[in-house]
Amino acid sequence: MTTTLTSSAPSLGSSVEARRTGPSLPTLVGLEMRKSLSHRSGRAFAASAALLGPAGMALAATDAEFGWVAGPIGIVGSMTGLVLLALGVVSTAGEWTHRTVQTTFLLVPQRGRVLAAKSVAVAVLGAAFAAVSAGLSLAVIAAVGVADLNWDGTGQALVTAVGAGAAFAVIGAGVGAATANTPAALTSLYLLIMGVLPLVRAWNLELAQWLDPAEATMVLAQGDAEARSIAVLAGWVVVATVAGWVLTHSRPVD
């Protein structure tokens, strides 16, 4: 640490030109995207989201043959979405866990604006990383798949993977904002999707199909049960976002 200390400039604000209004929504979205990728955990989630799918496809290729593109792309979209949940959670709950939410709300007191910017930011990042993941996975499948690979429905599978990436990230941001606690949000989300919903499936298949966002992503990518799958993903996005919105507005920053 340097020991050179200097005092302030001669007259208040004369040397600094500050914006007179609050940040625009696009500025806030850009800021939130930078925040998400400004530390190692954020970059690790981003890299995992982009690379886990293709790595999984490459591993699977050692033991199985790919005959149809849309099927594995649906699985990749679902896996990537589960990773992107964490990116969303960290963008909101991480602020409360590290107490940085204090500075965030001091500079932008309109909590709804901050939350909206975070949701858009993680949706854009989620879609981008899901697109990279799906694109790389597609390349792996094309390289190791059977000679007469079935490309039917590939377009819908890719769109689903990218859309699910955005949706899962927004769901994570909503649940993170609602819980204000990163470990609690991640534990409850993964326990619910990977632990409780499979049990529900064993007990009542139809109910599970209306609740499970990971399965909804897979079947939508494969062109099945489209309306139900979109409803399931949209339902998760709405419930998580509303819960995050309500609880963020009512919570004091102590």
Add this chain to the structure above:
Amino acid sequence: MITVSGLTKRYGDRTVVDDVSFTLEPGTVTGFLGPNGAGKTTTMRMMTGLVPPSAGSATVDGRPYGELPNPGAVVGTLLDASAVHPGRTGRTHLRLLATAIGVPAERADEVLAQVGLTDAARRRVGGYSLGMRQRLGIAGALLADPPVLMFDEPVNGLDPEGIRWMRDLLRGHAARGGTVLLSSHLLGEVEHTVDRLLVIGGGRIVADGSVASLLGADGAVVRAADASALGAALEAAGFHVEPGDDGALVVPGARPADIGAVAAAGGHVLLDLRPVQRGLEDLFFQLTTPEGTLS
């Protein structure tokens, strides 16, 4: 100007801030003093909209903090130096704040130099000491060179050089027409920095006035070559004299000038003569202890 009016915070049946009112004028440094748990931090959080008040209001230039168009350009706030993501570098942290406030990104480097953190700018905040985090928090508050500075316990973790630097910074800010609110639980940390003291205890403002008026002299201490002769002379002049430490004489209610006059008249050689300062602790006990319980 900052106006706080009847600010109150209750948690259930516990009142942590009770009808607090004051105004802060430009060109002054106000010390917000009280022991831990007195309600300083909660008051400052209500003033900045982080905690909703149960009653009362606080305004900055006539508007609630949350309705300022760009609050970071008007009020530079440091409430909790640990509220920084440990995985970001100091420079990245400040550049993110610069975007939110709407000042050029280069301001991050300028304020890092101003607080003496240039060499640590590219290190992750997780590796910073408490004093370095305080400096980083102050750097963030200075980004827009705002007219109001509000710091909660900023001296924690600072070394003596840092405390002196902070004093110069805040005095300089007030001299340029800025408004400063500085909280502390230790008078010694801020008594040479502030013009005015707001003393809070049990959630209520128990004193509000200049440092001199609240902690002014309450007698004098004198040491003389012949203490017993001077003591007799002072008694003869009508003063009550008490024995102090190390041969000193304590003269309650006397000004140093009064004692000097008696000593000069009698030709007494003085070794030391100074006013007795009341400490904040004494003042605090005096203000917060219910009458009748003092012994």
